[in-house]
Amino acid sequence: MSVFASICVIVYCLIGCVFHYGIQQEWKADTTNDLDGLSPTFVHLSMISVSAFWPLLVLVSLYQVMTKEKP
Numbered sequence: 001m002s003v004f005a006s007i008c009v010i011v012y013c014l015i016g017c018v019f020h021y022g023i024q025q026e027w028k029a030d031t032t033n034d035l036d037g038l039s040p041t042f043v044h045l046s047m048i049s050v051s052a053f054w055p056l057l058v059l060v061s062l063y064q065v066m067t068k069e070k071p
Contacts (some may be wrong), residue, residue, distance in 0.1 A: 012055075020051035 024047065027035070033042065052056065 016051040016054055019054045019057075020047055023047045023050060 027047070045068070
């Protein structure tokens with residue numbers, strides 16, 4: 001693997017870890033009862049999925065901002 005690819009993988013993993021940490025903090029701070037009915041395994045798998053697919057979340061967010069109608 002090239003040096004550039006190695007750096008890209010490391011950066012991808014670091015950003016995924018930041019997403020995962022942020023989601024865990026939000027989940028711990030949640031005081032509503034909305035998530036109580038969900039299985040803890042499902043919640044953790046969802047967090048891992050979001051952490052793994054963070055580029056997709058960024059692209060969707062950018063798309064929403066760019067297509068937002070201006071007043």
